[in-house]
Amino acid sequence: MTRFICTANHGFAPYAMEELRRLLGQASFRMVVPGEVFELSAENGRDEILAQIRQAEPIFLRHIQPVDFARPIAGGPGDLAALADIVRGTPDRFAGKRTAVHIRRKEGSPFAYPAAEAKAAADAALREAGAEPAQQSPDLILSVFATDSELLIGWGTADEMLSDWPGGAIRFRREDGQISRAKFKLLEAERTFGLRLDAHERALDIGAAPGGWTSLLLERGLDVTAIDPADLHPSLVGHPRVTWLKRNAGEVSFPPGTFDLLVCDMSWDPATMAKLVLRLSPSLKSGAEAVVTVKLLHRKPMQTIRNVTEQLAQAFDIRRAKQLFHNRDEITLYLIYRGA
Numbered sequence: 001m002t003r004f005i006c007t008a009n010h011g012f013a014p015y016a017m018e019e020l021r022r023l024l025g026q027a028s029f030r031m032v033v034p035g036e037v038f039e040l041s042a043e044n045g046r047d048e049i050l051a052q053i054r055q056a057e058p059i060f061l062r063h064i065q066p067v068d069f070a071r072p073i074a075g076g077p078g079d080l081a082a083l084a085d086i087v088r089g090t091p092d093r094f095a096g097k098r099t100a101v102h103i104r105r106k107e108g109s110p111f112a113y114p115a116a117e118a119k120a121a122a123d124a125a126l127r128e129a130g131a132e133p134a135q136q137s138p139d140l141i142l143s144v145f146a147t148d149s150e151l152l153i154g155w156g157t158a159d160e161m162l163s164d165w166p167g168g169a170i171r172f173r174r175e176d177g178q179i180s181r182a183k184f185k186l187l188e189a190e191r192t193f194g195l196r197l198d199a200h201e202r203a204l205d206i207g208a209a210p211g212g213w214t215s216l217l218l219e220r221g222l223d224v225t226a227i228d229p230a231d232l233h234p235s236l237v238g239h240p241r242v243t244w245l246k247r248n249a250g251e252v253s254f255p256p257g258t259f260d261l262l263v264c265d266m267s268w269d270p271a272t273m274a275k276l277v278l279r280l281s282p283s284l285k286s287g288a289e290a291v292v293t294v295k296l297l298h299r300k301p302m303q304t305i306r307n308v309t310e311q312l313a314q315a316f317d318i319r320r321a322k323q324l325f326h327n328r329d330e331i332t333l334y335l336i337y338r339g340a
């Protein structure tokens with residue numbers, strides 16, 4: 001029996017479980033932090049399961065940590081010693097590897113140490129095991145989750161864990177004068193989907209106000225046509241590389257092949273959003289990329305996603321569908337326009 005600690009955005013754990021059940025067949029689940037963190041147990045081997053998940057990444061699974069060791073939490077110094085012993089006892093795993101340490105704990109866990117202290121103990125043990133503690137781009141992540149009763153310890157690459165951030169909770173620094181929190185969604189999409197925004201020239205931003213996405217596209221060097229009946233932030237109005245059409249997306253049109261990137265973060269029901277995106281799609285060059293958020297307004301997100309991706313598949317290849325950490329009641333799609 002192999003065990004994993006899985007994390008989803010708050011409230012979406014049941015959908016991640018549904019996807020995992022469909023993908024893995026035999027699997028059982030136990031909620032650890034309601035709506036958010038759950039344990040997966042399965043018959044198949046850990047590497048086999050991690051490979052299956054990477055091949056068909058579930059939309060709502062943000063992070064997965066294998067449980068290679070589990071130790072009861074005593075609530076004293078012995079807990080850190082147990083963690084260090086495990087690292088020292090498996091030197092083959094860590095020797096020569098740049099290794100990051102991620103420590104998470106369930107609220108109220110008797111594991112008594114602040115993350116920084118536990119990390120310092122793990123780093124010391126990693127050095128003894130011949131590893132080099134590292135934060136950025138590690139070869140391996142040593143991941144620890146403290147529940148009410150157990151210290152769950154496991155390792156894997158960032159790809160296997162689906163993120164190089166603890167629990168997949170990626171943080172970006174808020175900048176002075178940042179126009180909207182929504183900017184983080186496009187930043188995260190850029191990173192998660194490996195987009196090269198700076199390789200594009202002209203973007204169409206549908207539902208652009210107040211302009212966080214537009215401002216990121218400007219930073220990446222693009223010209224942006226922003227569509228929104230609501231007001232753009234004053235810093236963007238009159239910007240030499242911004243054309244703002246203060247209109248509903250259903251009322252605008254452009255010559256064929258005008259844009260090589262479409263982004264859409266419109267607060268609208270998914271079927272209407274897809275209709276508007278399809279209507280504007282001939283204004284894209286063939287092979288253009290698109291990043292689109294899908295609002296999950298109804299109780300049946302899987303059905304909503306199926307419907308909207310079927311609609312968009314008329315003109316786009318669906319490359320990825322993912323609930324990003326910065327998505328609230330929505331997911332993000334990454335699409336490629338097939339051409340007229």
Ligand SMILES: C[S@@+](CC[C@H](N)C(=O)[O-])C[C@H]1O[C@@H](n2cnc3c(N)ncnc32)[C@H](O)[C@@H]1O
Pocket residue numbers: 179180182183206207208209210211212213214227228229230247248249250265266267268
């Ligand atoms: C979540 S906000 C977008 C935030 C934006 N991405 C940012 O970074 O600041 C959604 C926007 O969609 C716009 N919107 C809703 N329906 C629209 C439509 N039919 N056409 C154009 N914009 C629309 C709203 O006016 C609102 O400003």
